[in-house]
Amino acid sequence: xxxxxxxxxxxxxxxxxxxxxxxxxxxxxxxxxxxxxxxxxxxxxxxxxxxxxxxxxxxxxxxxxxxxxxxxxxxxxxxxxxxxxxxxxxxxxxxxxxxxxxxxxxxxxxxxxxxxxxxxxxxxxxxxxxxxxxxxxxxxxxxxxxxxxxxxxxx
Numbered sequence: 001x002x003x004x005x006x007x008x009x010x011x012x013x014x015x016x017x018x019x020x021x022x023x024x025x026x027x028x029x030x031x032x033x034x035x036x037x038x039x040x041x042x043x044x045x046x047x048x049x050x051x052x053x054x055x056x057x058x059x060x061x062x063x064x065x066x067x068x069x070x071x072x073x074x075x076x077x078x079x080x081x082x083x084x085x086x087x088x089x090x091x092x093x094x095x096x097x098x099x100x101x102x103x104x105x106x107x108x109x110x111x112x113x114x115x116x117x118x119x120x121x122x123x124x125x126x127x128x129x130x131x132x133x134x135x136x137x138x139x140x141x142x143x144x145x146x147x148x149x150x151x152x153x154x155x
Contacts, residue, residue, distance in 0.1 A: 029062040031151075035076065037097070051081045051093075067108040072117060072147075074099040083130060093137060094127035099145045110153075117147035 035058040039051045058076040065071070078094045101119030123141040130137065 072101045091130040097123040114150040121145040
């Protein structure tokens with residue numbers, strides 16, 4: 001819950017900051033795109049536990065402080081992952097991974113607009129259904145989020 005509070009305060013602070021130089025078409029941008037989640041299987045060499053990597057849709061809102069600098073909030077619906085232990089299916093979990101990023105846009109005036117971002121991800125795990133006695137999943141996780149992308153202006 002602390003991570004949600006921090007993310008909420010960061011977004012509120014970002015939105016209350018006056019715009020120094022708004023993006024060409026206004027300070028707000030809304031996107032729908034695909035997100036690839038790499039769950040970093042193999043983090044524990046002692047246990048052969050794997051969760052599937054996943055590609056899923058996401059919705060995000062960006063606010064431009066200047067033409068080059070923006071804050072982005074990435075949102076999606078809860079994602080389900082199947083879990084395997086030693087190649088055997090042992091259950092599944094659902095998670096909700098909102099992410100807040102600070103971005104730098106390299107070519108804000110161009111038709112092709114590459115950017116990079118860095119920020120924080122808070123993930124809440126729910127619907128934990130693991131068929132192994134004694135396995136306990138931490139319900140909350142906070143981590144670093146990195147981003148590389150490009151926008152292409154159609155009109």
